[in-house]
Amino acid sequence: MPSHDSLRPASVAVTAGRPPRVQGGPVNPPVVLSSTYVSQGDPGSDLLYARIGTETWQPFEEALGRLEGATHPAVVFGSGMAAVAAALSLVPDGGVLVVPRHAYQVSLGYADDLAARHGVEVRRVDIAETDQVVAALDGADVALIESPTNPMLEVADLPALLDAARSRGVRTIVDNTFATPLGQNPLALGADVVLHSVTKYLAGHSDVVLGACVTNDPELDARLRAYRTLHGSIAGPMEVWLALRGLRTLALRVERAQANAVVLAERLAAHPAVAEVRHPSLPSDPGHERARTQMRGFGAIIGVRPVGGPAAADAVVAALRLWVPATSLGGVESTLERRRRFATESLTVPEDLLRMSVGIEDVEDLWADLAQALDRLL
Numbered sequence: 001m002p003s004h005d006s007l008r009p010a011s012v013a014v015t016a017g018r019p020p021r022v023q024g025g026p027v028n029p030p031v032v033l034s035s036t037y038v039s040q041g042d043p044g045s046d047l048l049y050a051r052i053g054t055e056t057w058q059p060f061e062e063a064l065g066r067l068e069g070a071t072h073p074a075v076v077f078g079s080g081m082a083a084v085a086a087a088l089s090l091v092p093d094g095g096v097l098v099v100p101r102h103a104y105q106v107s108l109g110y111a112d113d114l115a116a117r118h119g120v121e122v123r124r125v126d127i128a129e130t131d132q133v134v135a136a137l138d139g140a141d142v143a144l145i146e147s148p149t150n151p152m153l154e155v156a157d158l159p160a161l162l163d164a165a166r167s168r169g170v171r172t173i174v175d176n177t178f179a180t181p182l183g184q185n186p187l188a189l190g191a192d193v194v195l196h197s198v199t200k201y202l203a204g205h206s207d208v209v210l211g212a213c214v215t216n217d218p219e220l221d222a223r224l225r226a227y228r229t230l231h232g233s234i235a236g237p238m239e240v241w242l243a244l245r246g247l248r249t250l251a252l253r254v255e256r257a258q259a260n261a262v263v264l265a266e267r268l269a270a271h272p273a274v275a276e277v278r279h280p281s282l283p284s285d286p287g288h289e290r291a292r293t294q295m296r297g298f299g300a301i302i303g304v305r306p307v308g309g310p311a312a313a314d315a316v317v318a319a320l321r322l323w324v325p326a327t328s329l330g331g332v333e334s335t336l337e338r339r340r341r342f343a344t345e346s347l348t349v350p351e352d353l354l355r356m357s358v359g360i361e362d363v364e365d366l367w368a369d370l371a372q373a374l375d376r377l378l
């Protein structure tokens with residue numbers, strides 16, 4: 001049997017964070033519902049109080065840390081946004097923060113809040129334009145990177161950006177929600193913090209809201225844990241247990257969803273009622289070459305612009321029967337939405353762009369549903 005450390009990611013997802021193998025012991029960690037722990041005298045490193053640490057977080061934190069190839073377990077938070085807030089606490093008051101112009105909307109909203117309340121200068125860049133990003137890194141304190149971006153699926157040159165940031169003393173945070181730890185491991189490329197909306201692929205069943213940060217830097221790790229304790233942005237034990245259960249099938253789910261997405265992107269691109277398809281698997285996609293050489297897989301989010309503008313896009317959503325009209329992504333079920341239905345979405349995202357999160361259903365059923373909805377536009 002391969003040693004623990006040489007296991008491949010699909011095996012790590014299944015085996016990490018298990019209780020010790022003892023005769024009669026459970027194969028899964030228990031959910032412990034207790035706000036406090038028996039304790040007197042010097043607490044040392046014992047469990048003390050459930051806002052500080054719980055035995056139900058530990059197995060999930062260990063599994064995600066190992067999947068990201070980190071030297072430390074992950075730090076789990078009550079939502080992806082709580083993880084974003086913790087990571088962005090690295091930006092000093094009056095500091096400079098570089099963000100992608102297309103990124104998770106609420107992360108960009110948080111950056112705007114830092115600008116309004118803490119005098120932070122926020123520089124928005126096209127994350128796919130490496131020269132533009134590198135120029136913006138000059139004099140910056142922190143860069144928040146997403147790749148592929150939400151919802152435009154731009155692909156960043158991560159090794160180049162992380163090198164440039166490091167040589168300029170800029171701290172880097174990579175939101176790895178879309179790629180998952182199976183697609184890329186930014187810590188290995190020198191990122192300071194990797195964060196996840198665990199709500200999405202990691203938990204994978206649209207039944208919990210959770211987040212996590214991971215770092216290789218002991219000081220940052222301690223700082224993120226202290227932030228969680230100070231802000232109380234903690235996860236409930238049930239949710240973390242469900243996320244660990246979801247994580248066990250991560251490789252199967254992501255492989256299937258990505259394979260479905262490759263087929264659907266190609267068929268969508270050939271459909272006469274489709275004006276544009278964005279998915280890095282397509283040779284015509286601007287991010288194709290970078291994704292092909294730097295990522296494992298192309299992700300399972302597709303951007304589609306039907307012919308006929310926003311009304312046509314809304315009509316497609318309304319005509320679907322299998323695809324679920326809903327925000328969020330990364331669940332086993334396929335969902336989609338027109339992003340610009342939100343007034344807060346970036347104005348450079350086309351009004352008619354549908355963001356599709358491809359699930360693990362049979363691809364022929366997914367295509368049949370899409371085809372009947374698109375055919376109505378002709």
Ligand SMILES: *Cc1c(COP(=O)(O)O)cnc(C)c1O
Binds near residue numbers: 079146150175178211
């Ligand atoms: C959903 C999402 C978040 C926020 O996570 P929540 O769990 O919803 O708080 C952050 N980044 C990306 C890329 C996301 O998709």
